[in-house]
Amino acid sequence: MKEQMQGYLTLVNDHLSLVCDRLLPARLPGPEGGPRECQVNQAARYSLLDGGKRIRGILVLAACELLGGDCRNALDFAAGVEMLHCYSLIHDDLPCMDNDDFRRGKPSCHKAFGEATALLAGDALQGAAFEAVVGAADKEGKALPAQYVVEAAKALGLAGGARGMVLGQELDLAYEGKNISREILESIHTHKTGALINGAVQMGAAAAGGSREDREILSRFAFTLGLVFQIVDDVLDVTSTEQELGKPIGSDLEQGKTTYITLLGEQGAMELARKLTQESCQELAQVYGAKADFLIWLAQSLLERRS
Amino acid sequence: MKEQMQGYLTLVNDHLSLVCDRLLPARLPGPEGGPRECQVNQAARYSLLDGGKRIRGILVLAACELLGGDCRNALDFAAGVEMLHCYSLIHDDLPCMDNDDFRRGKPSCHKAFGEATALLAGDALQGAAFEAVVGAADKEGKALPAQYVVEAAKALGLAGGARGMVLGQELDLAYEGKNISREILESIHTHKTGALINGAVQMGAAAAGGSREDREILSRFAFTLGLVFQIVDDVLDVTSTEQELGKPIGSDLEQGKTTYITLLGEQGAMELARKLTQESCQELAQVYGAKADFLIWLAQSLLERRS
Numbered sequence: 001m002k003e004q005m006q007g008y009l010t011l012v013n014d015h016l017s018l019v020c021d022r023l024l025p026a027r028l029p030g031p032e033g034g035p036r037e038c039q040v041n042q043a044a045r046y047s048l049l050d051g052g053k054r055i056r057g058i059l060v061l062a063a064c065e066l067l068g069g070d071c072r073n074a075l076d077f078a079a080g081v082e083m084l085h086c087y088s089l090i091h092d093d094l095p096c097m098d099n100d101d102f103r104r105g106k107p108s109c110h111k112a113f114g115e116a117t118a119l120l121a122g123d124a125l126q127g128a129a130f131e132a133v134v135g136a137a138d139k140e141g142k143a144l145p146a147q148y149v150v151e152a153a154k155a156l157g158l159a160g161g162a163r164g165m166v167l168g169q170e171l172d173l174a175y176e177g178k179n180i181s182r183e184i185l186e187s188i189h190t191h192k193t194g195a196l197i198n199g200a201v202q203m204g205a206a207a208a209g210g211s212r213e214d215r216e217i218l219s220r221f222a223f224t225l226g227l228v229f230q231i232v233d234d235v236l237d238v239t240s241t242e243q244e245l246g247k248p249i250g251s252d253l254e255q256g257k258t259t260y261i262t263l264l265g266e267q268g269a270m271e272l273a274r275k276l277t278q279e280s281c282q283e284l285a286q287v288y289g290a291k292a293d294f295l296i297w298l299a300q301s302l303l304e305r306r307s
Numbered sequence: 308m309k310e311q312m313q314g315y316l317t318l319v320n321d322h323l324s325l326v327c328d329r330l331l332p333a334r335l336p337g338p339e340g341g342p343r344e345c346q347v348n349q350a351a352r353y354s355l356l357d358g359g360k361r362i363r364g365i366l367v368l369a370a371c372e373l374l375g376g377d378c379r380n381a382l383d384f385a386a387g388v389e390m391l392h393c394y395s396l397i398h399d400d401l402p403c404m405d406n407d408d409f410r411r412g413k414p415s416c417h418k419a420f421g422e423a424t425a426l427l428a429g430d431a432l433q434g435a436a437f438e439a440v441v442g443a444a445d446k447e448g449k450a451l452p453a454q455y456v457v458e459a460a461k462a463l464g465l466a467g468g469a470r471g472m473v474l475g476q477e478l479d480l481a482y483e484g485k486n487i488s489r490e491i492l493e494s495i496h497t498h499k500t501g502a503l504i505n506g507a508v509q510m511g512a513a514a515a516g517g518s519r520e521d522r523e524i525l526s527r528f529a530f531t532l533g534l535v536f537q538i539v540d541d542v543l544d545v546t547s548t549e550q551e552l553g554k555p556i557g558s559d560l561e562q563g564k565t566t567y568i569t570l571l572g573e574q575g576a577m578e579l580a581r582k583l584t585q586e587s588c589q590e591l592a593q594v595y596g597a598k599a600d601f602l603i604w605l606a607q608s609l610l611e612r613r614s
Binding site: 119122 | 332337338339346348351395401403426434438444452453454457460464473474480481490493494
């Protein structure tokens with residue numbers, strides 16, 4: 001399974017590079033004659049082409065193959081979801097949002113390129129995400145049917161937009177620093193993380209011409225995966241910070257931020273994550289048999305990850 | 308012609324309201340049960356549904372009818388281009404960009420809703436623009452062919468993205484306050500304004516199933532229209548400011564901003580605008596005869612406008 005994961009990762013990264021060169025070229029003919037360095041595109045490439053985990057892109061390919069499609073047909077969709085994810089990180093890091101100076105161990109986009117350029121880089125990446133997706137209808141001899149492409153673009157729009165990820169950002173800001181219930185915490189994660197993970201598998205399903213039932217099963221799997229990802233994040237945040245700082249376990253619990261740890265404790269949170277993963281993988285195995293092996297393995301790895 | 312203009316305007320505004328209610332609802336079910344006021348969507352609606360001129364939306368419908376299409380088929384595309392235009396205005400007004408406190412006579416989006424919400428409102432509007440466009444493949448009984456929809460989404464992506472409008476913003480920032488040549492000024496306007504006006508007519512052509520030749524003719528018309536629009540803007544900026552402030556004509560010329568006035572003088576600029584409009588309308592009339600009457604009238608009105 002690890003080789004399959006690596007294979008998907010290479011496919012996604014190679015295709016992202018190609019799509020980037022087409023849609024976000026580092027240099028373009030300038031108005032003064034000769035090539036001109038495009039700051040905005042270079043900022044977008046700095047943030048996009050930096051070796052993220054590409055979970056969302058990999059999910060597009062894996063969902064497509066689960067339903068019997070050729071994952072090479074889904075590469076533009078994988079590039080699109082990674083671009084959309086990347087734009088959200090750049091804008092999320094801006095001073096008026098989370099004001100983060102670092103992202104993935106290097107200066108965040110606005111720290112490296114300035115605020116205006118980072119804002120525009122995020123904007124360009126969102127547009128390029130949709131361009132990448134609709135570009136799948138455009139390959140000579142190996143184009144997807146336009147209807148599949150439209151379905152994928154709709155899924156990306158729903159996932160990333162005002163009823164999906166953007167709403168998650170709004171909820172996150174609205175409840176920041178407040179003591180919140182498990183329902184509210186779950187709603188934040190469902191929108192902020194789950195929606196785009198669901199967008200990924202729905203685009204994979206679109207590339208394979210999946211049925212309505214396929215899409216519903218994948219949707220349940222995706223939202224569970226998103227939630228588990230977030231629970232494990234919460235747990236890792238506490239344990240890794242405490243290990244680094246030599247603090248006693250649990251000392252972060254007082255800082256006012258509601259997480260699955262503050263609600264359920266570390267053990268309770270991990271139990272919930274395991275239970276959700278097990279139920280979700282069971283449904284996948286029942287319906288798709290051995291074809292579901294990779295997605296089940298991926299869900300397990302995300303549950304057991306250490307970083 | 309004025310009635311036709313008014314008819315298009317009403318169609319665009321009514322459809323924008325409908326699309327907004329679907330994609331950017333002011334209230335959504337909240338995580339605490341019961342409806343929740345969506346700040347981000349309300350900010351987007353504040354900026355979008357405020358009675359702009361809707362030139363871009365009207366151009367979508369008019370280009371569609373020029374090529375024999377039914378303009379009702381192009382309404383989702385018209386909504387999409389207006390949403391994309393609106394997102395660009397919201398982000399353009401942000402403190403890290405032009406830092407404008409007012410837009411169309413009322414507080415700009417971030418002044419009314421705060422920076423984080425305005426940033427997200429722009430983000431949501433860009434996503435919703437593409438959602439609106441691909442939604443045109445989805446109407447029961449009156450859907451456009453998916454291939455037409457894909458063509459329109461591609462045109463919107465190209466127009467708004469890193470090789471279109473966003474590049475125009477970058478060029479504008481890069482040459483800000485510098486003494487620039489006419490070539491550079493034209494390149495800024497071509498990208499910042501022309502690209503999206505071309506996106507509008509290309510989406511209209513897509514809705515009508517226009518030929519490659521149609522698209523090329525419309526492209527020339529659109530870029531000229533965009534340039535003329537900008538030249539007239541420059542002229543109105545100078546004359547209206549001077550009238551308001553009682554300053555002698557020409558006193559703004561020293562402020563270091565290169566415009567068509569500083570390059571050609573007011574008369575020279577208007578002569579250029581008239582010449583460009585005439586040539587461009589001539590081509591349209593030659594190819595499309597009386598069908599081009601509305602677009603020609605629109606170009607003339609934009610040339611002769613007083614505000």
